[in-house]
Amino acid sequence: VPMPRNLLFIVLDQFRADLLTGPMADCVPLPNLRRFAQQSLSFTNHHTVMVPCGPSRASLLTGQYAMTHRSVHNGTPLPDHIPNIATGLRSVGRELLLFGYTDTQPDPTHLHPNDPARRSYTGPIKGITEVVEMREEGWAWLAHLRGQGYDVPDADASDFDRLYRPKDGVLGGPALYEAKDSDTAYLTDQTIRHLDVRKARPWSAMVTYIRPHPPFVAPSPWHSLVDPKSVPTPAQGSTAHPFFAAYHAAPSSSGMFWGFDGDHSTLTPAQIAIIRATYLGLAAEVDYHIGRLLDWLEAIGQADDTMVVLTADHGEMLGDLGLWGKRTPFRAASHVPLMIRAPGLGAGTVDAPSRSVDLAPTLLDAFGARVPCQMQGQKLTSAGLPADTPVMVEMDLGEMSGGGRFERAWNAGASACRAVAFETGGRRLVHFAGHQPSMLFDIAADPDCAEDLAANDPQTVARLTSELLSFRMRHAGSYF
Template sequence: MGSPQNVLFIVTDQLRADCVFGDLAQHIDLPNLRALMADAVTFQRHYSVVNPCGPSRASLLTGQYSMNHRSVRNGTPLRHDTANIATEMRKSGYTPMLFGYTDTSQDPRAFHENDPALRTYEHHMNGFQEVVEMRFEMSYPWRSHLIEQGYDFDSYSSVYHPVSPTGDAPKINDPALYRAKDSDTAFLTDRFLATMPSYKATDWFAHLTYIRPHPPLVAPAPYNNMYDPAQIPMPTRLDDPADEVANHPFFGAALANKTLAGNVVGFPDLTATDENTQTLRALYFGLITEVDLHIGRVIDFLKKTGQYEDTLIVVTADHGEMLGDRHSWGKFTVHDAAYHTPLIIRQPGNGVRAGSVVTEPVETIDITPTILDWVGQDIPNSMDGRSLLPLLQGEVPQDWRTYTFSEFDFSEPEAPTVWEQALGTGPSDSSLSVLREARFTLVEFAADLPPILYDHDAAGEAVNVASQPEYQADLNRLTRLMLRHRMKNMDHTLSLYSITNEGPRLKQRHEMP
């Protein structure tokens, strides 16, 4: 047996890239992530291929575009036989340990209708061993911990209410009812660190998933007021929200879907003043710094136990967060901030590339193939992503992509969404695709709606230039490029098998010229 090959795959929730590297990063204290970046390779143009949480993690862990796995919404089942990182790592002898959640809605064909797996969209993905349940809407172990520590709360939702230290009416940036040592982030890290010491003697794979900085935006002291709202940048936006809405019919419903008040618990009448906006942005920054502290604890554990040099470390996020940009919150939109996420990979034995930055466009679906490639496991043809190992070595394959591709389904079968009501669409045409080049971003809709085209060498996302005559050639070129992308990436699960007189023959997709 060779030297140990461990994999630590850390995913944060709703962390936008420019908070780690970019314009906002200089305003956030991130000593541990920055130290890791100095010892790793950072991918600056890394994008989620789909939003929101459930679909994004389905793509992240299966290596498939949403158009192929079709788990397109939180609560939409993922086919039970879809290859994923856990099923494939098992083929290499790993027990895929899950500390946290994958937000996977199970296939009702594979479970009895009374099975609890069909009562939550937050079930764990097939193949994983759920070591610690830490699901956003469940989190029973953490709740039990809070009760054991003497915290008093009427309901789970009240855990997310800020509490005034003076007994007055709470403010949105008052601290959480729990101390920092008992937060969800601290608890999950504690459980991880308590579990892993005995695994030193074997190769291991751990998927560690932090809920933060996902809303509700409430933080324990000192993170609740760590950053001065007056000292951080204002959102990137037009002065009047109506001017944003005027860019395309999609945006009226987008702004109505997720308001500023929806980011906190207990303040239903909170208005979108600059003061409130900046206060919530400061809370978001504080939660990122809290996550950074605990990622640092995990890295320290690897170093102290002599496992750092044997462990592939991947740190990323499932998707981004608008954070008030374009007068929008959350991730239910088309803008870069909702899809652009950090990706940091430290590969053992790659010290010569420490601190390097990759500027080629990469996607969340590339991470699972990269991990499989590193441990020597074949990449299934179902996976649309490609291994990043060449880019980690500083080599750019001649046929590497020049753009990224993302999708968003804005329907809901049980009750029409605000988009369906406003746009007159249904479940089959309430979707969009986004293609991003260095200069242009194209958004196309399944419904008969006009496209969106942004020119980042001009006004960027402030102005939709799709109808301007001088951009028609670019619009046509990008539309054809998007069509070809979809055609080339149709599901390859079985398409490269041939049934012959000698039995089935298989051509490996990623070895094709």
């Protein structure tokens, strides 16, 4: 296999795998992703190993499970001594340019107690070079918007959230900024401009689109691209497990859309339909700009010798089972796209399981770098991993400093609010570190995880529990 000249590593945020296939996919046009899928090796059973954003990206970039890198919350520091894709590429003389964010809380070991870096969890990971900043604060984009004449708030102003107020103040209405100035457009413009002047030499870039992550507001015409009426209603299922009561015990995701206080029980079916349609519109907007990126690659004549990798950090419940966001153990939260187009790799689909931790070894190997023994995934090829390769998805349902809704609902410390989903052989087990019962799903028959089979099939629960324990023991981390 020839070594690619360039790397273009695209990471979407909160993008479900089923936007590319199935009923959801049917109601949103994503022509560029579909075209790219045709040219790529597509991994149809790909999962993040951790949620939410920061931790999932830590795993994506380090190739480690969260039980090893221990960055389990947005805001838990990631130690500098853990190797990652960027440090690995440096060992072969490559600088990974970042257009966007990695959501990394920096290692505090050598920071002064007052160091401002301690105050933000959205720093760039060690070894990467931030070229265009798109952190949560979004200073660069804000500066751009103001430069274009928009009346936008200051980054730290108390009325910051008006940035995401629809023009008319109505859910589903168009964003205050035009499509040509949206975050997605801005990031794409900047990426193309900066890479274009660097194209004389081999380059490596990571481009991270925040969308279709909330807040759910899209610029015109994307805001009205999808008719809410055409969008399938959320999946329904059993909500008897104590997970659900705890999830709903307090408002969450207050920033989901402008004015929303986080109490999902107040959402009407009409609102839900609008949100789902807006989510699809944002996905379509991302698709459009990815098309621009790929077209530019074609235009400069480097499409054939660039490795392009496209994936997402995690999915989004989008109202399925009554849940929103990604801190859940269900498939909609972990199942994401992965497509790789690279010289000599060929196109096609791989249905065997693959995991976000597999990407770091795959990328480093492709560029001739030694894969550090600390990385816990496996190199992906067109052959796919063995069909019985397990998928393990971790999550800390509690809060970094304790006292969250799960801790309160379960009267437990944060460490007892951890959960792991474990999928192998067509079954998904969910094990809780507290005393909650396990869940079990037949994922072929029930990909939505609507029916919990645990009570009726204790043998399978016991077998998978034992396998999960063994898997975790075998995958204990290595420092050296």
